[in-house]
Amino acid sequence: MRVLVVGSGGREHALASALAADPSVTAVAAAPGNPGIGQLGELFPAAPTDADAVAGAATAFRADLVVVGPEAALVAGATDAVQAAGIACFGPTRAAAELEGSKTFAKDVMAAAGVPTARSYSCTTEEQVAAALDEFGAPHVVKDDSLAAGKGVVVTDDRSAALEHAAGCDRVVVEEFLDGPEISLFVVTDGTTAVPMLLAQDYKRVGTGDTGPNTGGMGAYAPITWAGDAMVPDVLENVVHPVLKEMADRGAPFAGLLYVGLCLTDQGPRVIEFNVRFGDPEAQVLLPLLRTSPAELFYRAATGTLEGLEPLRWHDKAAVTVVIASKGYPEQPSSGDCITGVDGPGYLHAGTRLTREGRLVTSGGRALCCTALGNTLDEARTAAYELAGRVTLAGAVMRSDIGLPSPLTGQR
Numbered sequence: 001m002r003v004l005v006v007g008s009g010g011r012e013h014a015l016a017s018a019l020a021a022d023p024s025v026t027a028v029a030a031a032p033g034n035p036g037i038g039q040l041g042e043l044f045p046a047a048p049t050d051a052d053a054v055a056g057a058a059t060a061f062r063a064d065l066v067v068v069g070p071e072a073a074l075v076a077g078a079t080d081a082v083q084a085a086g087i088a089c090f091g092p093t094r095a096a097a098e099l100e101g102s103k104t105f106a107k108d109v110m111a112a113a114g115v116p117t118a119r120s121y122s123c124t125t126e127e128q129v130a131a132a133l134d135e136f137g138a139p140h141v142v143k144d145d146s147l148a149a150g151k152g153v154v155v156t157d158d159r160s161a162a163l164e165h166a167a168g169c170d171r172v173v174v175e176e177f178l179d180g181p182e183i184s185l186f187v188v189t190d191g192t193t194a195v196p197m198l199l200a201q202d203y204k205r206v207g208t209g210d211t212g213p214n215t216g217g218m219g220a221y222a223p224i225t226w227a228g229d230a231m232v233p234d235v236l237e238n239v240v241h242p243v244l245k246e247m248a249d250r251g252a253p254f255a256g257l258l259y260v261g262l263c264l265t266d267q268g269p270r271v272i273e274f275n276v277r278f279g280d281p282e283a284q285v286l287l288p289l290l291r292t293s294p295a296e297l298f299y300r301a302a303t304g305t306l307e308g309l310e311p312l313r314w315h316d317k318a319a320v321t322v323v324i325a326s327k328g329y330p331e332q333p334s335s336g337d338c339i340t341g342v343d344g345p346g347y348l349h350a351g352t353r354l355t356r357e358g359r360l361v362t363s364g365g366r367a368l369c370c371t372a373l374g375n376t377l378d379e380a381r382t383a384a385y386e387l388a389g390r391v392t393l394a395g396a397v398m399r400s401d402i403g404l405p406s407p408l409t410g411q412r
Helices: 010-020 051-061 071-075 078-084 103-113 126-136 159-167 231-249 283-289 294-303 377-389
Strands: 002-007 027-032 065-068 088-090 120-123 140-144 153-156 172-175 182-189 194-202 205-207 211-214 219-222 256-265 268-275 318-325 335-338 347-349 352-354 360-363 366-374
Touching: 002 010, 002 051, 010 027, 010 283, 010 294, 010 347, 010 366, 027 051, 051 065, 051 078, 065 078, 065 294, 071 078, 078 088, 088 294, 103 120, 103 172, 103 231, 103 268, 120 126, 126 140, 126 159, 126 172, 140 159, 153 159, 153 211, 159 172, 182 231, 182 294, 194 231, 194 283, 219 283, 219 377, 231 256, 231 268, 256 294, 283 318, 283 366, 318 377, 366 377
Parallel strands: 002 027, 002 065, 065 088
Antiparallel strands: 120 172, 140 153, 140 172, 182 194, 182 256, 194 219, 205 211, 219 318, 256 268, 318 366, 335 360, 347 366, 352 360
């Protein structure tokens, strides 16, 4: 099978690496890819949000399967264009991708499907935002309604900061604050059958000890062992299947990867958000643990044939990934800074590029993910930080507590 991965981040490098290691895959390519993925196969200079260019790259590569990584590409209709070219595509259509493209849409779907989630208001004026903030009280949760690359959410006790964030968005969703540990469940689906992956946890705050602003994610680990055996079946029954039915009833059946962000409250699990693709950096710990053929899994989801697939098989190990970000991240990430020490397995490229002279430099934001497996979580954590310690990057931003119990929840 020939597989084209769409995107250029750490998530896409993790996907390409997992697919390249799959014996059923004969060739891997990416559009546009990054220096790490370029070591695995051909790169096509197609912008992920240019749906026609993505379909053109898939056709030129003679792909049997396309795997779309970024949410912006899905919202832009990459899957629709690839399917129109007669090629199987893992990822929801433009209409189904609105589950992430609009938080107001997602809330409407959850309400119609009876999904447990935070109470909220969709607001377009300062007066509406102020009224919602006053009703729910602090901590204030304000979410940009549209795509914001994982950085459109503000959680603050400062009412003026919440209003300022809202003022910079066309539409926001103001929610009541949910108190409890947060975990991520990834579900592969063909629109009817839903296949859950392992639970994972990421670390959103930029600073050690869960301090500083939210980011796209500074690290993650899997599997989670403290959530209880009933968690996944409960979420499938009360969240995933009702949402799949509601999307089908709306004429926008959802096939691909449904990411369910959960908060484990005293009243039970509540959905924080949906994403319509692999999370980053959770993909970097889930995919190395997967023993089942990822190509078969994604192809079956893309072609409506998940029913009858054997239960997913996993390595009996733990995985940890540590993100190394550029100087100034997340407010003003630096670009063009030299990176050295990225040799051997375990390094997944995200915000990197090669200069004309062949030097590896940052291209802004999160530069690398250092991913390691171990027989225990502590072993995986130690190995991941050993990888990170070999990297030289001036002014690098990195948390030192990935894989340790969160000071906010005490859970690990």
